[in-house]
Amino acid sequence: MFSLAGKKAVITGGGSGIGKAMALTFARQGAEVHILELNAEAGEQVVAEIRAAGGQAAAHGADISQQAQVVAVVNQIGPLDILINNAGIAHVGTAETTSEADFDRVYNVNVKGAYNCLHATLPQMKARGGGVIVNLASIAALVGLTDRFAYSMSKGAIFAMTLSVARDYLAHNIRCNSISPARVHTPFVDGFIAKNYAGQEQEIFDKLSRSQPIGRMGTPDEVAALALYLCSDEAGFVTGCDYPLDGGFTKLNN
């Protein structure tokens, strides 16, 4: 079950955290993995790990917020079976404290970046008769979180884009779903704690861990396992769905 043998997958932000776990998992299951990364060196390191384990992978330095770069890389890779819109950035702030520059930055990477990848890959998937897309949304798309104005805006857009694409491409045999994790322990979480809560790192880490009723953060491998299922042939009946992967955050926090 869950074989990806013979499938070509693009994973944005595959150089770190959840994207890295998905790249390693997908390659282990037989996919040819293409990592689109702003941090080209991090992408190359993951590729080296995959190749050392006998898998197939390549890294492509690209900024997903730049449409011309994304289109050039995707066309160079050739017909894709799987797109994982994973690359994203964090931001802490309310509507009042979020600057225009920060709002634009979050929008350009998290929203426009996902659109750019969809825009570049859907024609290829259509031409080859099908494909699968998984978008990384967040619990921030589903509930009101304190101080996450721009980030929540961006993940709400991912949630809505998932439905729109799933509807528009039903007839083209393209499935599109999203995953909404609560906190997953990655450099993304460590980075925003360090940047926004200097001096209280451990206290905030423990607080964020406890905010999942299950009592801890998720792991990148747990997200990768769900993404693998959604991209496999076994999930052929699943489209237009969001999957909270959240240790009970959305339903059990009462």
Ligand SMILES: NC(=O)c1ccc[n+]([C@@H]2O[C@H](COP(=O)([O-])OP(=O)(O)OC[C@H]3O[C@@H](n4cnc5c(N)ncnc54)[C@H](O)[C@@H]3O)[C@@H](O)[C@H]2O)c1
């Ligand atoms: N970690 C969490 O708690 C959590 C929770 C919910 C959702 N998510 C979402 O999961 C996704 C991955 O998060 P993560 O925690 O693994 O993050 P991460 O910071 O560990 O990794 C993100 C990767 O994306 C790359 N990237 C950033 N901007 C890019 C750009 N413009 N072009 C190409 N690559 C770019 C970075 O270089 C990095 O390697 C994000 O979309 C995030 O919003 C994470």
